[in-house]
Amino acid sequence: MLCEAKLAGGAVVSVNEANWVPCALCPLPACPGLRPLGAAEVAYMQQFKQGELRIDRGAQALVQGQRSAHVFTVLAGVLIRYKLLEDGRRQIVNFMFPGDLVGLQAALGEPMSHSVEALTPATLCVFSRERFPELIHHQSQLAYDVIWLAAKEEEALEEHLVALGQRTARERIAYLAVFLMSRAIETGISEPGASLALSVTQTQIADMLGLSLVHTNRTLQALRQANLIGWTLGEITIADLDAARDFARYDAPAVGARPYL
Amino acid sequence: MLCEAKLAGGAVVSVNEANWVPCALCPLPACPGLRPLGAAEVAYMQQFKQGELRIDRGAQALVQGQRSAHVFTVLAGVLIRYKLLEDGRRQIVNFMFPGDLVGLQAALGEPMSHSVEALTPATLCVFSRERFPELIHHQSQLAYDVIWLAAKEEEALEEHLVALGQRTARERIAYLAVFLMSRAIETGISEPGASLALSVTQTQIADMLGLSLVHTNRTLQALRQANLIGWTLGEITIADLDAARDFARYDAPAVGARPYL
DNA sequence: ACCCAACCTCAACATTTGACATAGCGCTAT
């Protein structure tokens, strides 16, 4: 059986059972920062999962203002969520890594307050928005996990707020680099000590940190020269993570292993 | 029976059954922006409620970095939640109004990522942190509401991020005024057309919006002179709400009535 | 009556950051 549904932005949900990763074989439990589900939950998720969505860099999974028929979970890849103002200004709100829940608002039947776009080719697990309340009502452990994820997301946004409100341009960029590196390590995308292969343009950095493109460029150069952060289009390198964290005045939240769906 | 427990900041939980508002008589359902609970949920909350906490302006209900034995709900008053950096910089993360859940992280057993302080004399409903998972597991409708509240809170933080990242000082202050006014109207603290009696110092505005105190002062004066926002220590006045919203380039999210606990 | 603390106001000056213009570099498609 193969059936497809057009999504906003031309993305396609391929509901092709042959191609799915069955939840029992989900690669996520191997990530150092993720806490595996219990057997009962895995079984439930298996029947709850509608399919997988593969999208390329730059493609959108969800569009601001629209209600979505689907909720997602990041199986592989990195995405950004952002808000647009009518006059074109854009604020990137957060980065999404494997295990993250995408479209919680959609799950509650609300229109999305932001758009979600892939930063790398990404694979998302697809779930029905309509059936989501059923998950919460019948699987209390998963409901608990959803609350946990929402609280964690809130915590991340708080930290971003501190960055935008209180930190200088250099501190902001150092903060973002450390933040991304930490998330990447937790989710198995990078390893401690290694550099992170992730294509983030300077425009995206600027749109996340509330800086102009030009100033972002200059600040990146300054950080490079100071040997704190090496950040090129394809790669983020942090010679001394502690030094960078210290410079950014960022105490990363304790990494209690996150749940996922 | 009367028993008291010292909280951080000298606040006191008075577990005095005679003084509580029983959940059946909770004043919150009267608020235009809040959706009343079902009878079963009210009954559950009634036995779940441990007491009430009354704190004065300036007193803290939760302290950053600590685990709390209690979770709260705002019954009356307005509070702020903020994060501190070691060097003293402070970022106010959000304002809390009646119906809001205070200390979700505490409910999950995590240390708080922020502090919570009263902006007006406030009354909080007190719940046991330890029993919170029980609520989620046994009362799926309430679990759903918690998720809803968390999603709404996330949405508010997103909007704040846009303000800090993309808006000018004037837009930010206009945004904040409109935001506070909207929340106040939803929760019955103010009424459409009226001004909002709420003591917010310029230092607090500055700490929320990532501006210096002096620049906040300058900007407030400019907005006053432009007849857009009148904001004094005790009172926020917005002559034309639509004009202000428009100036701030803020489209308030649709006000689907919020649940509460 | 007095003092003190908390808050607001103002002015002069320094610094950060943004706006605009332009150039180079590495792709890809034709």
Add this chain to the structure above:
DNA sequence: ATAGCGCTATGTCAAATGTTGAGGTTGGGT
């Protein structure tokens, strides 16, 4: 090859914002 595109780099200038320090008001406490 060539043109087009997206991204990074630089320079110059102007505007937004921060810093410092001094003074003024208000209200509560003694």
